[in-house]
Amino acid sequence: MRHSPAELKRLDRDHYLHPFTDFKALGEEGSRIITHAEGVYIFDADGKRILDGMAGLWCVNIGYGREELVEAATHQLRELPFYNSFFKTTHAPVVKLAEKLCQLAPGNMNRVFFTGSGSEANDTVLRMVRRYWALKGKPEKKWIIGRENGYHGSTVAGMSLGGMALMHEQGGPCVPGITHVRQPYWFGEGQHTSPEEFGRECAQAIEDRILELGEDNVAAFIAEPVQGAGGAIIPPDSYWPAVKEVLARYDILLIADEVICGFGRLGEWFGSTYYGLTPDLMPIAKGLSSGYLPIGGVLVGDLVAETLIEEGGEFFHGFTYSGHPTCAAVALRNLELLEEEGVVDNVRDNLAPYLAKRWAELAEHPIVGEARSVGLMGALELVADKTTNARFDKSLSAGNVCRDICFDSGLVMRSVGDIMVLSPPLVITREQIDELVDLARRALDETAARLA
Numbered sequence: 001m002r003h004s005p006a007e008l009k010r011l012d013r014d015h016y017l018h019p020f021t022d023f024k025a026l027g028e029e030g031s032r033i034i035t036h037a038e039g040v041y042i043f044d045a046d047g048k049r050i051l052d053g054m055a056g057l058w059c060v061n062i063g064y065g066r067e068e069l070v071e072a073a074t075h076q077l078r079e080l081p082f083y084n085s086f087f088k089t090t091h092a093p094v095v096k097l098a099e100k101l102c103q104l105a106p107g108n109m110n111r112v113f114f115t116g117s118g119s120e121a122n123d124t125v126l127r128m129v130r131r132y133w134a135l136k137g138k139p140e141k142k143w144i145i146g147r148e149n150g151y152h153g154s155t156v157a158g159m160s161l162g163g164m165a166l167m168h169e170q171g172g173p174c175v176p177g178i179t180h181v182r183q184p185y186w187f188g189e190g191q192h193t194s195p196e197e198f199g200r201e202c203a204q205a206i207e208d209r210i211l212e213l214g215e216d217n218v219a220a221f222i223a224e225p226v227q228g229a230g231g232a233i234i235p236p237d238s239y240w241p242a243v244k245e246v247l248a249r250y251d252i253l254l255i256a257d258e259v260i261c262g263f264g265r266l267g268e269w270f271g272s273t274y275y276g277l278t279p280d281l282m283p284i285a286k287g288l289s290s291g292y293l294p295i296g297g298v299l300v301g302d303l304v305a306e307t308l309i310e311e312g313g314e315f316f317h318g319f320t321y322s323g324h325p326t327c328a329a330v331a332l333r334n335l336e337l338l339e340e341e342g343v344v345d346n347v348r349d350n351l352a353p354y355l356a357k358r359w360a361e362l363a364e365h366p367i368v369g370e371a372r373s374v375g376l377m378g379a380l381e382l383v384a385d386k387t388t389n390a391r392f393d394k395s396l397s398a399g400n401v402c403r404d405i406c407f408d409s410g411l412v413m414r415s416v417g418d419i420m421v422l423s424p425p426l427v428i429t430r431e432q433i434d435e436l437v438d439l440a441r442r443a444l445d446e447t448a449a450r451l452a
């Protein structure tokens with residue numbers, strides 16, 4: 001039976017508990033029903049075409065409607081829809097995917113552990129890191145330092161590693177032994193000084209925390225190369241080099257969460273490559289399969305992997321869907337397509353510089369305090385007063401107003417407080433970037449008019 005849109009909305013309201021949604025706020029109007037998608041566009045039940053400036057949820061890197069991925073899934077579903085790899089079994093799709101990932105990853109990474117999501121990847125990382133130090137005879141190295149406003153998922157470990165205060169307030173307590181330091185968010189927290197100086201201050205905050213906790217007690221530092229869900233927070237150039245020095249000084253592992261930055265978002269296969277990092281562990285997900293099927297994992301550097309393998313015996317950890325053959329087959333085909341079509345190179349050499357130029361024009365808008373971008377990730381800081389960068393009154397929910405106007409006028413941009421974030425599919429064209437910037441500008445005009 002085919003449901004009418006009205007019927008679907010009613011059933012949605014009655015039965016479906018959406019992620020990250022205030023149910024009461026859905027109101028009579030209910031949810032927007034998305035029916036299909038093609039390229040960089042999604043379509044809703046009213047037949048409206050919307051440019052997906054968020055690539056789904058930072059994940060549809062290859063764009064929508066790729067038959068090759070449908071074929072990869074169909075073929076694998078017929079051949080072997082599921083089998084686990086727990087007890088000395090394996091299968092071709094997962095092995096080939098692991099090999100491909102290790103080819104693409106920085107040179108010190110030759111092993112992958114698979115999960116069903118980015119959150120599970122971060123749960124895995126937490127256990128691996130503590131197990132590693134225990135095997136090294138340093139069980140006191142337990143503390144993990146994350147960042148305020150960082151996002152590492154919604155499982156208990158994921159939300160504990162993340163630094164989202166609103167998440168910590170619900171369903172806690174968090175996993176013990178995790179602490180958070182300031183984020184390198186110059187526009188929001190660093191305007192007392194230059195971006196470069198602020199980047200160094202933030203790295204210093206990590207060192208200060210290490211000394212507070214005791215330099216022998218810190219296991220790892222976890223961070224996204226560029227914070228995504230926190231608001232596309234691009235660190236000042238001084239940040240990562242200074243952080244690298246601090247971590248090396250105290251023998252602390254680096255976990256680079258590549259769930260958003262991985263697979264071309266910054267114009268390199270990994271955000272770590274963009275910033276010249278050689279992490280010990282890299283959680284991955286999202287762009288790995290371009291969101292077509294759920295799959296995540298952890299790329300594990302030789303240092304940790306060899307210890308776990310040589311000294312660890314069985315690691316009592318794994319998920320039913322670790323290395324799911326159908327998800328692996330789709331992910332592999334997705335990586336092949338990204339490679340064959342030169343998608344990542346095109347982001348670096350063509351699209352990222354073009355977006356940077358067009359996006360920067362929005363900085364002149366009366367309610368934009370800063371327009372920043374790196375690769376195909378961008379943010380607009382909404383402000384009430386451009387001369388002082390004062391924010392709109394919180395009660396106005398300027399970001400949400402702008403987000404809704406965008407959606408209604410044919411563009412998906414997400415709001416994080418009063419930051420509008422952007423992360424379109426990597427197959428977007430220059431013409432579509434023009435369309436996106438025009439839509440964003442008109443949405444800003446309307447937001448300004450409505451909030452005036």
Ligand code: PLP
Nearest residue numbers: 117118119151152153257259260
């Ligand atoms: N890590 C980062 C950086 C993310 O952005 C996300 C999701 O947005 C996650 C982890 C969690 O991934 P998932 O939603 O697949 O569990």
